[in-house]
Amino acid sequence: MSVKITELAARFVEEITSAMNRLEDPEEILDTLLSDCIEATEADSGxxxxxxxxxxxxxxxAVRGLNIIGGKLRLRMGEGVTGWVAREGKSRLVSNASEESDYIRLKEDLQSELAVPMVARGELIGVLSVDALRAGAFTQEDADFLNIMANLAAQIFARLEDNRLLKVRDRFHRVMMEISRVVSHSLRLDEVFREIMTITEKAFRLHRSTLFLYNREEDALKIAASSGIDEREALSIKYAPGEGVTGGVFNSKKAIFIPSARNEPGFLNRMKTVPESGDMGYFCCPIFSGTEVVGVFSTFTHPQTGIDPDSVLEFLEILGSIISQAITIQRLVQ
Structure with missing residues (x-):
C-alpha cells in the first residue's frame, strides 16, 4: 500500500505543479486534478x-463522463452521497449503489462511488467524487489516496483563486518539482521534512524550520522534525496548547505571519533564534489531518527580494499542507 500511495502522490504533485506553470485559470487546475484521480483509481467518471x-x-x-441535464449539477448540503460527505466532512465508499437509499443516479449503469471532502485551512470547500460501472470498484487504498490529493489540491486551488501565487509561480513550480521527488523516495517523516525544508529554505530565504506534533499524553506540542536545530536542543523545546505564538496557532487553527518576531509580545524565542541585535519574520501554520489539528509548522524568514510577503505566506501555507499529507501517508504506512 505505501509504495502505491507514495508513487501516486509524487506523480500527482509533479503533474499538478506542471499544470500550474502552464495554466492561468484555477478551473483548469480542477480539470487536471479530476482527470488524474479518475485515471489513478481506474474510475469511469467523476x-x-x-x-x-x-x-x-x-x-x-469539473465533470468527466457524466451526462448532466441542463449542463449544471447542484446539490443541497446533505443531499445524496456527495452532499452527505460535505455535511459530515468524511469520505464515503459505495460498493453497490442499489443498496444506498440516498444514492443519486446521474448515469443509469453506475454501480460504485467514492467521494472525499476537499479541505482548506481546516474548512470544507467541496467534494471530489469518482464513479465506476462495476460494483466494488474502489478500495480503502483508493480512498486514502483521494483524501491526500483532494486536500492538497484544495489548498492550492483556494490560493490560486486570488492570483497571489501567480506572482511567484516560476519559483514555486521549481521548488514543488524538487519536493515531488523527495516525497517519492522517502517514507520517514523526519527525512521528508528536512529535505523539503533544505530545498525551500534556499529558494525563499527561510531559517530553522520546525514541525511540532501534539502529544496527547503530555498535552504538549513537541518537535517531531526540524531543519537547522540540534537534536538535543529539540528535545527540550515544547509548548502547551495556547502558549506563545506556536501554541496559539494550534488552538486557533489559523496561520500567522509576524514581520518582526523581536517586537511580538507573544513570541517566546525558546529556540534562541532571534538575537537581541537582530530581527527576523516568523511564520507559523496549523498542520491538519482532515479537519483535526495535529501539529504546527513554523519557520523564520529573512527579508525577501522581489516577492511580497503575502505571496510568501500563500506559498508557506501550501507547504504546510504538503507536510500534512506527508504525516497522513506515514500514519497509513504505520
Missing amino acids: SIMLLDSTGEYLEAR
Missing part, C-alpha cells in the same frame, strides 16, 4: 463540486 457563497449548496466545477 466530478468536483465546490460550496457556493451561501455554504448551503454544492455546485459542479
